[in-house]
Structures are given as C-alpha cells and as structure tokens.
Amino acid sequence: MKAKLTSMTEERDRLNVSLTIMTRKLDKLQSLSQNLDSVRDLAAELSTMKAKLTERLQDSNTKLTSMTEERDRLNVSLTETTRELDRLQISSKQNLDSAHGSAAELSTMKAKLTSMTEERDRLTASLTVMTRKLDRLQISSKQNLDSVRGSAAELSTMNGKLTERLQDSNTKLTSMTEERDRLTASLTEMTRELDRLQCLLQKESQNGVVTDPPAVLVWEWPGSISDSMTESEKTCPAGWRKFSSACYLFSNEARSWDRAREDCRQRGADLVVINSDEEQTFLFGLLINQDTWIGLNDRDEEGTWKWVDGTPLTQTNWGQSQPDNGGGYMGEEDCAEIRKYFSDWNDLSCEVSNPWICEKKA
Numbered sequence: 001m002k003a004k005l006t007s008m009t010e011e012r013d014r015l016n017v018s019l020t021i022m023t024r025k026l027d028k029l030q031s032l033s034q035n036l037d038s039v040r041d042l043a044a045e046l047s048t049m050k051a052k053l054t055e056r057l058q059d060s061n062t063k064l065t066s067m068t069e070e071r072d073r074l075n076v077s078l079t080e081t082t083r084e085l086d087r088l089q090i091s092s093k094q095n096l097d098s099a100h101g102s103a104a105e106l107s108t109m110k111a112k113l114t115s116m117t118e119e120r121d122r123l124t125a126s127l128t129v130m131t132r133k134l135d136r137l138q139i140s141s142k143q144n145l146d147s148v149r150g151s152a153a154e155l156s157t158m159n160g161k162l163t164e165r166l167q168d169s170n171t172k173l174t175s176m177t178e179e180r181d182r183l184t185a186s187l188t189e190m191t192r193e194l195d196r197l198q199c200l201l202q203k204e205s206q207n208g209v210v211t212d213p214p215a216v217l218v219w220e221w222p223g224s225i226s227d228s229m230t231e232s233e234k235t236c237p238a239g240w241r242k243f244s245s246a247c248y249l250f251s252n253e254a255r256s257w258d259r260a261r262e263d264c265r266q267r268g269a270d271l272v273v274i275n276s277d278e279e280q281t282f283l284f285g286l287l288i289n290q291d292t293w294i295g296l297n298d299r300d301e302e303g304t305w306k307w308v309d310g311t312p313l314t315q316t317n318w319g320q321s322q323p324d325n326g327g328g329y330m331g332e333e334d335c336a337e338i339r340k341y342f343s344d345w346n347d348l349s350c351e352v353s354n355p356w357i358c359e360k361k362a
C-alpha cells in the first residue's frame with residue numbers, strides 16, 4: 001500500500017507539474033487569442049482602407065485620363081496656334097518687306113520724276129535753241145544754195161574756158177614743136193655751113209689770102225624776154241612792163257588790198273586802173289594764174305564802184321553773179337580783183353591776201 005502510495009504521490013506530483021505547464025500554455029494561448037482578435041480588427045481596418053484607396057485610385061485614374069485627353073487637345077491646339085503664329089510672322093515679315101520696298105520704290109520714282117522734269121525742261125530749252133538755229137540755218141542754207149548755184153554756173157563757165165584754152169595751148173604747143181624742129185634742122189644746116197666756111201677760110205689763109213674774120217654767129221631762141229622787150233619798153237624802170245604810155249609792175253607776193261596799194265604808192269604809182277579792152281587784154285596776157293588786186297573799190301558807198309584815180313567806171317567785166325558783196329554770208333566785199341581763170345572781175349573782202357598790179361605813167 002505504501003509503495004502504492006509513493007507511486008500515487010509521484011503520480012500526483014507529475015500531474016501537478018503537468019497541470020502547471022498546461023496552465024501556462026493556456027495563458028499563452030489566451031494571450032495569443034487576444035492578439036488574433038486584434039489582428040482580425042487590423043485586417044478589417046486594412047480592408048476598409050484598401051477599399052477606400054482603390055476607390056480613390058479609380059477616381060485618380062479617371063481624372064488622369066480626362067487630364068491626359070485635355071492635355072492632348074491642348075497640345076493639338078498649341079501646335080495649330082504655333083503654326084498660325086509662324087504663318088502670321090512670315091506674312092507680317094513679307095508685309096514689312098513689301099512696305100519697305102514700296103517706300104524705296106516711291107522714293108526712286110519721285111527722284112526719277114524730278115530728274116525727268118528737269119530733263120524735259122532742258123530738252124524744251126534745247127528745242128527752242130535748236131528751232132532758232134534751224135531757222136537761221138534755213139535762211140543761211142537758202143543763201144548758200146543760191147551761192148552754190150552761182151558757183152556751179154561759174155565753174156561750168158570756167159571749165160568751158162579752160163577746155164578752150166587747153167585746146168589753144170595744145171595747138172600752140174604742136175605748132176611750136178614743129179617750129180622748134182624746123183629751127184633745129186636749120187641750126188644743123190647752118191652749123192655745117194659754118195664749119196664749111198671756117199674750113200674754106202683756113203684754106204684761103206693758108207694760101208695767103210687775108211680776109212676779115214666772119215661775124216660770130218649767135219643763136220637766140222625766139223620769144224625770150226630780151227628779144228620780146230620792145231625798144232620803147234625800155235623807158236620803164238627795170239622789172240616794169242610797158243603798154244601804151246604806162247608802166248606796170250606785177251608783184252611777186254600777196255597782201256591785203258590796202259597794203260598792196262601802199263606798196264604801189266611808195267613806188268610813185270597806184271593800183272592799176274583798167275581804162276580799155278586793150279589794156280585789159282594786155283594785163284590778162286601777163287597775169288599768172290592767181291586772183292590779183294586792181295585799183296577798184298566800193299568802200300565809200302556800197303554798190304558804187306570807183307577807180308583809185310577817180311576815173312569813172314565806164315566799162316566793166318564782172319563775173320557771173322558778181323559783184324555780190326559776199327552773197328550775204330561771206331562778210332562785206334568792197335575790193336575788186338581780176339581772175340585769170342575766168343578772165344573777169346570779182347569783189348572780195350579787202351583783207352584777203354592777193355598779188356597786185358601797180359600802174360604809173362611811162
């Protein structure tokens with residue numbers, strides 16, 4: 001029984017220890033259970049929170065979507081606005097350039113207009129001057145034309161005269177050539193005769209016959225000055241030519257009419273006065289081919305011609321259309337010259353340099 005008791009005591013102790021442990025475990029479990037409730041509460045709270053957050057998130061998503069759409073619309077709008085702005089900028093720049101260009105063009109056109117106005121004024125002035133000149137030229141050219149017609153007629157006359165003279169000269173040349181040939185033949189014959197006579201004389205003197213020597217034969221060409229100078233001409237001073245009862249000097253130089261007359265007066269003479277056809281023929285015959293001053297002028301009264309010695313002008317030998325007093329465009333012509341080419345007289349400006357003829361009594 002004791003053993004049983006011991007064993008039962010032991011058994012009881014063990015059970016007590018076990019009970020203690022179990023009590024502790026129960027406490028722990030109770031504590032754990034409390035914790036579990038708290039966790040369950042927390043979980044419920046969390047669930048509520050999650051639901052709320054989910055709701056907000058959805059709101060936010062919705063808002064985000066609408067804002068994204070709004071942004072996209074705004075972006076599109078911005079792009080369009082930017083394009084419009086670019087267009088406007090380009091357009092306004094063009095407008096500005098165009099405005100600048102227009103201003104410059106306007107300025108240029110104004111300048112051109114001013115310059116054209118000036119040009120027009122100048123041209124108008126020029127036209128007026130030209131019109132006056134034209135009027136003068138028309139008057140002058142009509143006068144010139146008349147003069148040229150006169151000159152043409154003179155030239156035609158001159159040509160006729162010259163042709164005639166050339167024919168005369170040719171005829172004279174031919175006859176002179178024949179004359180020269182005859183004379184040469186004659187000279188040859190006379191030379192032979194002279195030789196023969198000299199030969200004969202020599203023979204006779206060798207034979208002792210004394211005779212006078214023959215006169216020396218001198219040959220002169222006909223027409224030389226010394227031969228043609230007549231005995232009466234030799235009463236004029238050296239270099240002067242005699243005709244009728246007067247002496248004439250032909251100058252070797254050319255001077256104005258006044259200086260020519262001065263030269264004659266210093267020689268005790270005056271410019272030649274042509275009193276007759278014979279005297280004129282004589283003068284033309286000795287004249288060289290130049291226009292030559294004579295003692296005739298119309299200085300005192302235009303158109304009234306007077307000889308230097310007061311002799312009245314009874315006969316004249318004016319050329320065609322002369323005296324013309326310069327034809328209205330050559331200046332006054334108040335002094336007279338004789339013209340070899342035309343065998344006539346012409347009035348000329350007294351200042352022209354011409355050769356001249358002096359005349360004085362023999």
Ligand SMILES: [Ca+2]
Nearest residue numbers: 273274275359
């Ligand atoms: Ca005379």
Ligand SMILES: [Ca+2]
Nearest residue numbers: 298325333334
């Ligand atoms: Ca005159």
Ligand SMILES: [Ca+2]
Nearest residue numbers: 324326347348
């Ligand atoms: Ca004249």
